[in-house]
Amino acid sequence: MGLPEVPGGSMNWDYRYCWLRDATFTLTALLNAGFGEEAVRWRDWILRAIAGDPADMRIMYRIDGSRR
Numbered sequence: 001m002g003l004p005e006v007p008g009g010s011m012n013w014d015y016r017y018c019w020l021r022d023a024t025f026t027l028t029a030l031l032n033a034g035f036g037e038e039a040v041r042w043r044d045w046i047l048r049a050i051a052g053d054p055a056d057m058r059i060m061y062r063i064d065g066s067r068r
Contacts, residue, residue: 019060020050 023046030039049065050057 018049018063020046020057021059 023042027039027042027046030036030042045065049061
């Protein structure tokens, strides 16, 4: 279950996953709001999730960092 890409559309996105693009927006928002420690912890999560061969990088990850 997720929110549709277009109202009434069939492409629903499951928001239990983390999109890398959106993760960078979150990181910027944390920094701009003065939450430096939280931003570092979020950055560390991103780095753990994408660790390994750059060719294996995905566009989204589960909250636990898994790739499936």
